[in-house]
Amino acid sequence: MDSKAYLDMSLLRFTTAGSVDDGKSTLIGRLLYDSKSIFEDQLEAITETSKRKGDEQVDLALLTDGLRAEREQGITIDVAYRYFATPKRKFIIADTPGHIQYTRNMVTGASTANLAIILVDARNGVLEQTLRHTYIASLLRIPHIVYCINKMDLMGYEEKVYENIKKDLQELSRKLEIEDAQYIPISAKFGDNVVDESTNMNWYKGTTLLSLLEHIEIAEDRNLVDGRFPVQYVIRPQQDKHHDYRGYAGRVGSGTFRVGDKVKVLPSEFTSEIKAIDFYNDEIDEAIPQQSVTIRLKDEIDISRGDMIVHADNPPQVSTNFSIDICWFNEKPLDPSKKYLIRHTTNELKCMIKSVNYRTNIETYEKEQGEIIKMNDIANISVMTAKPMFFDSYKNNRSTGSVILIDEGTNETVAAGMIN
Amino acid sequence: MTKTINRNHLRELESEAIFIMREIAAQFERPVLLFSGGKDSILLVHLALKAFHPAKIPFSLLHIDTGHNFAETIEFRDNLAKKIGADLIVGSVQKSIDKGRVTEETGVEASRNKLQTTTLLDTLEEIKADAAIGGGRRDEEKARAKERFFSHRDAFGQWDPKNQRPELWNLFNGRKNVGEHFRIFPISNWTEMDVWQYILMESIEMPSLYFTHKRQVFKRNGTWLAAEPYMQLKEGEEIVEMDVRCRTIGDVTCTGLSLSTADNLEDIVIEVAAARETERGGRSDDKRSEAAMEDRKKEGYF
Numbered sequence A: 001m002d003s004k005a006y007l008d009m010s011l012l013r014f015t016t017a018g019s020v021d022d023g024k025s026t027l028i029g030r031l032l033y034d035s036k037s038i039f040e041d042q043l044e045a046i047t048e049t050s051k052r053k054g055d056e057q058v059d060l061a062l063l064t065d066g067l068r069a070e071r072e073q074g075i076t077i078d079v080a081y082r083y084f085a086t087p088k089r090k091f092i093i094a095d096t097p098g099h100i101q102y103t104r105n106m107v108t109g110a111s112t113a114n115l116a117i118i119l120v121d122a123r124n125g126v127l128e129q130t131l132r133h134t135y136i137a138s139l140l141r142i143p144h145i146v147y148c149i150n151k152m153d154l155m156g157y158e159e160k161v162y163e164n165i166k167k168d169l170q171e172l173s174r175k176l177e178i179e180d181a182q183y184i185p186i187s188a189k190f191g192d193n194v195v196d197e198s199t200n201m202n203w204y205k206g207t208t209l210l211s212l213l214e215h216i217e218i219a220e221d222r223n224l225v226d227g228r229f230p231v232q233y234v235i236r237p238q239q240d241k242h243h244d245y246r247g248y249a250g251r252v253g254s255g256t257f258r259v260g261d262k263v264k265v266l267p268s269e270f271t272s273e274i275k276a277i278d279f280y281n282d283e284i285d286e287a288i289p290q291q292s293v294t295i296r297l298k299d300e301i302d303i304s305r306g307d308m309i310v311h312a313d314n315p316p317q318v319s320t321n322f323s324i325d326i327c328w329f330n331e332k333p334l335d336p337s338k339k340y341l342i343r344h345t346t347n348e349l350k351c352m353i354k355s356v357n358y359r360t361n362i363e364t365y366e367k368e369q370g371e372i373i374k375m376n377d378i379a380n381i382s383v384m385t386a387k388p389m390f391f392d393s394y395k396n397n398r399s400t401g402s403v404i405l406i407d408e409g410t411n412e413t414v415a416a417g418m419i420n
Numbered sequence B: 001m002t003k004t005i006n007r008n009h010l011r012e013l014e015s016e017a018i019f020i021m022r023e024i025a026a027q028f029e030r031p032v033l034l035f036s037g038g039k040d041s042i043l044l045v046h047l048a049l050k051a052f053h054p055a056k057i058p059f060s061l062l063h064i065d066t067g068h069n070f071a072e073t074i075e076f077r078d079n080l081a082k083k084i085g086a087d088l089i090v091g092s093v094q095k096s097i098d099k100g101r102v103t104e105e106t107g108v109e110a111s112r113n114k115l116q117t118t119t120l121l122d123t124l125e126e127i128k129a130d131a132a133i134g135g136g137r138r139d140e141e142k143a144r145a146k147e148r149f150f151s152h153r154d155a156f157g158q159w160d161p162k163n164q165r166p167e168l169w170n171l172f173n174g175r176k177n178v179g180e181h182f183r184i185f186p187i188s189n190w191t192e193m194d195v196w197q198y199i200l201m202e203s204i205e206m207p208s209l210y211f212t213h214k215r216q217v218f219k220r221n222g223t224w225l226a227a228e229p230y231m232q233l234k235e236g237e238e239i240v241e242m243d244v245r246c247r248t249i250g251d252v253t254c255t256g257l258s259l260s261t262a263d264n265l266e267d268i269v270i271e272v273a274a275a276r277e278t279e280r281g282g283r284s285d286d287k288r289s290e291a292a293m294e295d296r297k298k299e300g301y302f
Helices: A024-034 A040-053 A068-073 A100-111 A128-139 A159-175 A209-215 B009-027 B039-052 B071-084 B093-098 B116-126 B192-202 B265-274 B292-299
Strands: A010-017 A080-085 A089-095 A115-121 A144-150 A180-185 A228-230 A233-235 A247-251 A262-266 A271-279 A282-284 A292-297 A308-311 A317-328 A339-344 A347-360 A378-391 A402-406 A413-419 B031-034 B060-065 B088-092 B131-133 B150-153 B181-184 B213-220 B223-226 B240-246 B257-259
Touching: A010 A024, A010 A100, A010 A128, A010 B009, A024 A080, A024 A089, A024 A115, A024 A209, A089 A100, A089 A209, A100 A128, A100 A317, A100 A413, A115 A128, A128 A144, A128 A159, A144 A159, A144 A209, A159 A180, A180 A209, A228 A247, A233 B009, A247 B009, A292 B009, A317 A347, A339 A378, B009 B039, B009 B131, B009 B192, B031 B039, B039 B071, B039 B192, B060 B071, B060 B093, B060 B116, B071 B088, B088 B093, B088 B116, B093 B116, B192 B265, B223 B257
Parallel strands: A010 A089, A010 A115, A115 A144, A144 A180, B031 B060, B031 B131, B060 B088, B131 B181
Antiparallel strands: A080 A089, A228 A308, A233 A247, A247 A292, A262 A271, A262 A308, A271 A282, A271 A292, A317 A378, A317 A413, A339 A347, A339 A402, A347 A378, A402 A413, B150 B181, B213 B223, B213 B240, B240 B257
């Protein structure tokens, strides 16, 4: 092995949606097993447990079901994170339960994903849950969706089966304005088109799932245009040596920041110029999305956490009124008379609910009326914040278009929101 | 040429961890960094240094000392704290035993591993810490795979895995009531391989225990253990000298040693790549039952 090769590896985060019946655990098990990411002692432990439960085959789901309650009930309750790597990429899987009541987990897993794998059982074709999973992937704007049409072995590996399901899925993608959708016929159980090419489906000319995961271009999914740098923390060393040092620490939300760029600070609207970009004890010329750096400005301006440094010629929207699509997470329904905290980038504000506009049925995609928003509901609401917020639409900018709502009484995160 | 940060998966994980470090400093009043002397906590210190440079790290280091640590661990800990100018707080399991807060296990397989939880929770309360930063990783163990970055603990230090706060995007909710605290895991998404590759890439100084050395050892349940004075031998167990190194470092009673001749970081990376057992495979504390980690975590373990 070349000990330096890892310096060229990239990272891909993906989420998997589907239920145990779709063979999701088998698929993940297959990816981990065939990429040699399962260790002997792990395999031993789950073989032992499977035997004790009286299962004939090793239940690969035991790898992902980590909690006692999950193993006892044979269901997945919470998002489980799994890791594997090939020489090209490191992968983070957010494995989300497929049950109807766990929409919140799917939303959570989807929020950071570059790609979603949605499993479709070749015997059943597009079901309600396929509609649900696709809706959530599109709502959260996951850039790439890969439909794995699984259990092809049970349908005689027939091209027509695949083509019919693909046609239905394409229609769905059009309806939801999904930009990139791909369709792979697989058998997770026998490994067809997962890691190795299938010899049973010569009519399929596309790539295997793993090859797709390894090669799909994700760098271009980032927003490299709108410069947004939410200030996270102000670094002011209390040492004589660094007496005049004042650095604004944060993670680039979107856009590219270069030394010499003209910037504006929100909400104060002061303008200045980037003097330096620090990365530990190095000064760099340019920072791109997701990089944690420290920015220093030419002028001394009063800046604190929650402020945002943006390109002077391309500011975000500034307003106290906007509407958001929310997914409600809490057992207590949304209370329109209550004030909630809205957390957005590194900022936190109070907000009130102006109106509940509609609820979306995630199986028919129809808008329904009704004030009551319960756990796992998807709805559109209008809010008013106590102070102006600076944001972009989620459609254009995942980092400055996303919010969570917090109940001040319980401190719980009660909703995820995407700004329209 | 434009000077930028090289792009690879390690830099992405690093940026994520630095982001978390800064969130901790911004959202909490008295965070402490749980320092065990193992590679993961050394990595945390390195990431914290990067997050706040040129300022000092805004956290104290907290070590829960079982009294059964390798001498090298203690020495490394003291030197590191001095070098970075951080406060070092030591919570002593021996003191908890002396005060009658916990009762020492007996028998040849006795371990102070479980007792650490009481010492940890008592110390956190004593120093009024509202966040404890840990080096737990989701790939280590199945209960840890369910852990959040920001993990809420009630006033009794307990974890409720079935009722965790959803965590979305980069938005971390660290709000809590008085008396509650958070456990925060900045390197949640790192694997053992990532950790070693990063240590190699950054040339981070590591304790000598991770590199091959000659040591008096004995074999128990298929695992090599260090023959320190407080380890009681069972009948038939024999002390021999072997070339070994640690793959993880915990307290002596539960740290399995691997036979290895790796004496530099490149060799360790190659060894990890070829490994067919997980790194905690040698940790007897995890083997007590299938849910050993989940049960300990619920009570407030690391």
